[in-house]
Amino acid sequence: GESVGLHLPTLSVQEGDNSIINCAYSNSASDYFIWYKQESGKGPQFIIDIRSNMDKRQGQRVTVLLNKTVKHLSLQIAATQPGDSAVYFCAEGSQGAQKLVFGQGTRLTINP
Amino acid sequence: SAVISQKPSRDICQRGTSLTIQCQVDSQVTMMFWYRQQPGQSLTLIATANQGSEATYESGFVIDKFPISRPNLTFSTLTVSNMSPEDSSIYLCSVEARGNEQFFGPGTRLTVL
Numbered sequence: 093g094e095s096v097g098l099h100l101p102t103l104s105v106q107e108g109d110n111s112i113i114n115c116a117y118s119n120s121a122s123d124y125f126i127w128y129k130q131e132s133g134k135g136p137q138f139i140i141d142i143r144s145n146m147d148k149r150q151g152q153r154v155t156v157l158l159n160k161t162v163k164h165l166s167l168q169i170a171a172t173q174p175g176d177s178a179v180y181f182c183a184e185g186s187q188g189a190q191k192l193v194f195g196q197g198t199r200l201t202i203n204p
Numbered sequence: 205s206a207v208i209s210q211k212p213s214r215d216i217c218q219r220g221t222s223l224t225i226q227c228q229v230d231s232q233v234t235m236m237f238w239y240r241q242q243p244g245q246s247l248t249l250i251a252t253a254n255q256g257s258e259a260t261y262e263s264g265f266v267i268d269k270f271p272i273s274r275p276n277l278t279f280s281t282l283t284v285s286n287m288s289p290e291d292s293s294i295y296l297c298s299v300e301a302r303g304n305e306q307f308f309g310p311g312t313r314l315t316v317l
Binding site: 124126128133134135136137138141181183185187190191192193194195196197 | 205208235237245246247248249252262296298300304305306307308309310311313
C-alpha cells in the first residue's frame with residue numbers, strides 16, 4: 093500500500109546548529125503535507141504544513157521544503173534549542189480525503 | 205487551534221475487559237479521528253467519526269473491536285473491546301480544523317496485562 097517513510101530514524105545535533113529531517117512519500121496523489129512534533133507523553137503538535145502547489149514554506153525557525161519530482165519532504169529547524177528534542181513525524185494527505193498517513197518518525201536530540 | 209482533552213490519560217487493564225476512552229473538543233468540529241500509536245511506532249488511523257453517521261474504519265480495524273460513538277459535534281468515544289496485551293498502545297483522537305490541519309489530544313496510554 094501507500095507509505096510514507098523517513099531516511100533517518102535518529103538525529104543528534106549541537107544546540108544552536110541547524111537540523112534537517114527528511115521524509116520520502118510514495119503516493120503521488122498526495123497534495124497536502126504536515127510536520128508534527130511529539131514530545132514524550134504528549135500528543136503530536138502541529139508544526140507546519142505545505143500544499144503541493146508550493147515548494148517551500150517558512151515558519152518561525154522552521155522551513156518545509158517539498159520536491160514533488162522525487163517525492164521528498166524535509167523539515168529544517170534553525171538554531172536548535174533543547175526544547176526541540178522530540179520525535180518528528182511527516183504526514184501526507186489529500187484535500188479530498190481528510191485522513192492522514194504518517195511516516196515512521198525521527199527522534200531529534202539536541203546536545204548542549 | 206482546537207483544544208482537545210482525553211479521559212483517562214492512562215489506564216492499566218486486565219485481559220478480556222473493555223475500556224472506553226473519551227475525547228472532548230472545545231469547539232464544534234465535523235471530523236474527528238481516532239489513532240493508535242504502538243510503543244515506539246508511528247500513528248495509525250483506526251477510524252473517522254462524523255456526527256450523525258457510522259464511523260468509517262480503516263483496513264485492519266473493525267467495529268466489534270473498536271466501537272465508536274459520536275453523539276454531538278464536540279465529543280466522541282472509542283471503546284477497546286475484549287482487550288489483549290497486543291492492544292497496549294497510546295490512543296489519540298484528533299480533529300480537523302482550519303482547513304486540513306489536524307490537532308491532536310494528549311493521548312490515552314493503555315497497558316493491558
